[in-house]
Amino acid sequence: MEKLTEDPETAQQIAENWLEELVTDKGYHSNDTLVDLKEFGIRSYISEPKRGQRNWIGKKAERDAVYANRRRIRGDRGKSLLRRRGLMLERPFAHCYETGGMRRTHLRGRENILKRLLIHIAGFNLSLVLRLMIGKGTPRGLQDLALAYFLTLIAVIKCFWQVLEARIGSKIRGNAQIAARVFADRNFKLETTATGC
Numbered sequence: 111m112e113k114l115t116e117d118p119e120t121a122q123q124i125a126e127n128w129l130e131e132l133v134t135d136k137g138y139h140s141n142d143t144l145v146d147l148k149e150f151g152i153r154s155y156i157s158e159p160k161r162g163q164r165n166w167i168g169k170k171a172e173r174d175a176v177y178a179n180r181r182r183i184r185g186d187r188g189k190s191l192l193r194r195r196g197l198m199l200e201r202p203f204a205h206c207y208e209t210g211g212m213r214r215t216h217l218r219g220r221e222n223i224l225k226r227l228l229i230h231i232a233g234f235n236l237s238l239v240l241r242l243m244i245g246k247g248t249p250r251g252l253q254d255l256a257l258a259y260f261l262t263l264i265a266v267i268k269c270f271w272q273v274l275e276a277r278i279g280s281k282i283r284g285n286a287q288i289a290a291r292v293f294a295d296r297n298f299k300l301e302t303t304a305t306g307c
Contacts, residue, residue, distance in 0.1 A: 131155065133191045135200075144175035154179045155188045206234055 114120045129152055136157040147154045166173040182188045207213045212230055217223050246255045
């Protein structure tokens with residue numbers, strides 16, 4: 111972050127309060143972390159691991175930071191934020207690592223592994239975008255969706271054709287009735303040619 115704030119082009123685009131709240135799991139819970147976040151003015155919502163009775167003698171700043179964090183995570187907003195973190199962060203990563211097979215890789219070198227992870231997560235994000243846009247996020251789902259659209263198109267064409275036939279049929283029936291009236295009229299005489307045809 112320091113590099114971004116030192117650069118004049120990016121410094122203008124960074125807001126003053128770019129980080130107000132932090133929601134993490136219990137692996138990041140420590141006295142030093144909570145004190146640092148409090149000094150920076152960042153509200154922490156860090157799940158607290160079960161540690162048993164704590165000794166706060168001579169650690170007033172640490173105690174205040176831990177208790178403030180504890181109060182926040184027990185409130186409605188804290189519970190909501192932690193729940194959203196689980197839904198929006200933990201579940202996708204679990205899906206990519208377990209179902210997507212990212213837990214193990216047969217590549218060597220950190221750069222190659224990072225490229226593989228980047229492509230994998232990009233594909234996952236693309237599936238989320240597709241799911242939001244058209245309701246399906248997998249190729250099989252798109253295949254089913256294409257079939258559904260095709261069947262819907264056929265049904266619409268069939269309905270259109272039935273409406274068209276009904277309109278044309280009513281015109282033909284109407285013309286046939288007019289012709290029948292004309293022929294039934296007594297004053298109607300069929301003109302013939304000189305040969306009698």
